[in-house]
Amino acid sequence: MFSAPPAIEAHKLSLAYSGNTVLHEVDVRLHKGKVLALLGPSGCGKTTLLRLIAGLIAPTKGRIELGGKVAADAATGQFMPPEARGLGMVFQDYALWPHMSVAANVAFPLEMRGVGKAERQRRVAKALDMVGLSSMGLRRPSDMSGGQQQRVAIARAIVAEPPLVLFDEPLSNLDRELRESMVGELASLVASLGLTAVYVTHDQAEAFALADEVAIMHQCRIEQIAPPEELISAPSTATVAGFLRLGCVAPVRRCADGWQLDGTSVLLAANGDHEPGDAAFATVLLAAKAMRIGAKEGAALKGQVLRSQFRGDGHAVTLRLHGTDLDIQVTSPQRLHPGETIGLTINHEELRWFPGVAA
Numbered sequence: 001m002f003s004a005p006p007a008i009e010a011h012k013l014s015l016a017y018s019g020n021t022v023l024h025e026v027d028v029r030l031h032k033g034k035v036l037a038l039l040g041p042s043g044c045g046k047t048t049l050l051r052l053i054a055g056l057i058a059p060t061k062g063r064i065e066l067g068g069k070v071a072a073d074a075a076t077g078q079f080m081p082p083e084a085r086g087l088g089m090v091f092q093d094y095a096l097w098p099h100m101s102v103a104a105n106v107a108f109p110l111e112m113r114g115v116g117k118a119e120r121q122r123r124v125a126k127a128l129d130m131v132g133l134s135s136m137g138l139r140r141p142s143d144m145s146g147g148q149q150q151r152v153a154i155a156r157a158i159v160a161e162p163p164l165v166l167f168d169e170p171l172s173n174l175d176r177e178l179r180e181s182m183v184g185e186l187a188s189l190v191a192s193l194g195l196t197a198v199y200v201t202h203d204q205a206e207a208f209a210l211a212d213e214v215a216i217m218h219q220c221r222i223e224q225i226a227p228p229e230e231l232i233s234a235p236s237t238a239t240v241a242g243f244l245r246l247g248c249v250a251p252v253r254r255c256a257d258g259w260q261l262d263g264t265s266v267l268l269a270a271n272g273d274h275e276p277g278d279a280a281f282a283t284v285l286l287a288a289k290a291m292r293i294g295a296k297e298g299a300a301l302k303g304q305v306l307r308s309q310f311r312g313d314g315h316a317v318t319l320r321l322h323g324t325d326l327d328i329q330v331t332s333p334q335r336l337h338p339g340e341t342i343g344l345t346i347n348h349e350e351l352r353w354f355p356g357v358a359a
């Protein structure tokens with residue numbers, strides 16, 4: 001059966017500056033109509049990957065195809081410049097021309113493509129309508145709020161109906177309240193237009209609200225690419241579990257009877273699918289749902305309450321596990337008091353295991 005080539009197919013894409021690797025052998029495949037978010041801490045390589053897709057830089061190694069066409073191949077030296085890629089881009093700082101009207105800013109990609117005046121006006125009006133700015137075509141961006149300017153930038157990125165739109169932290173200059181409302185608006189717009197997009201952010205809520213798939217990046221690599229639900233239910237590495245704050249990521253040590261939580265005498269049972277292998281050390285995720293508050297007397301695992309916060313459906317309690325420097329979260333039906341010691345039981349079925357020691 002015929003199927004369209006992926007919008008992006010990157011294979012072992014790498015980038016080094018003066019021999020210093022900032023992106024290492026990244027593989028990405030994104031299908032038409034899907035949104036991929038690149039999520040990770042500062043400096044992990046998100047913007048670098050976006051710039052490689054845009055053609056603003058060329059890879060040191062690896063290859064990237066856009067819509068089935070080679071956009072860059074380090075082995076052959078092939079490189080398609082950004083203007084030939086025909087992508088839409090939305091930047092953090094909007095990158096609008098302040099002295100030109102909103103309509104002229106939005107019309108720019110159409111002019112570059114030689115679209116005639118009447119058609120240009122029709123498409124600019126449609127794009128401004130989509131972002132809720134139909135009455136503002138004659139204004140100048142310098143007279144608009146940050147949120148309005150970002151809408152203009154989005155209209156400009158979609159006006160030529162590009163095969164791929166790249167967003168580089170587009171909402172990070174807006175205050176929190178506006179950012180939250182614009183995430184929802186942007187998610188509806190992206191879905192209604194069926195955009196294919198790559199969206200860089202370090203905000204998990206933003207990535208999960210907008211993207212079909214999220215790539216968790218860490219130290220120049222992609223740790224895992226998966227839909228948000230899968231990242232939560234099945235993180236593939238301890239780094240992903242730690243970054244998404246899915247619970248306490250704890251080191252465990254092999255002992256004669258199985259696995260022991262490092263620093264304690266607590267034995268943990270590894271469950272079939274996630275057997276951490278033969279190594280002497282491994283890592284376990286202690287999520288809140290894996291821990292229950294039990295009697296203090298005789299408990300093998302105890303913790304001291306650090307904080308207890310009411311959250312509507314119970315108290316979110318942070319504990320320091322005895323014998324360790326690990327803090328864990330549990331849910332309690334009643335308020336607990338800082339300094340109090342409580343007993344804990346572990347639901348071994350809810351543990352997730354990872355080979356090796358967390359980065």
Ligand SMILES: Nc1ncnc2c1ncn2[C@@H]1O[C@H](COP(=O)(O)OP(=O)(O)OP(=O)(O)O)[C@@H](O)[C@H]1O
Nearest residue numbers: 017022040041042043044045046047048049201202
């Ligand atoms: N032109 C350059 N020359 C040398 N090093 C660079 C250059 N551009 C980026 N880097 C380095 O590459 C690494 C990745 O940078 P990148 O901008 O991709 O990270 P990021 O994940 O987008 O971070 P942030 O969230 O802070 O924007 C960083 O260590 C950065 O210092």
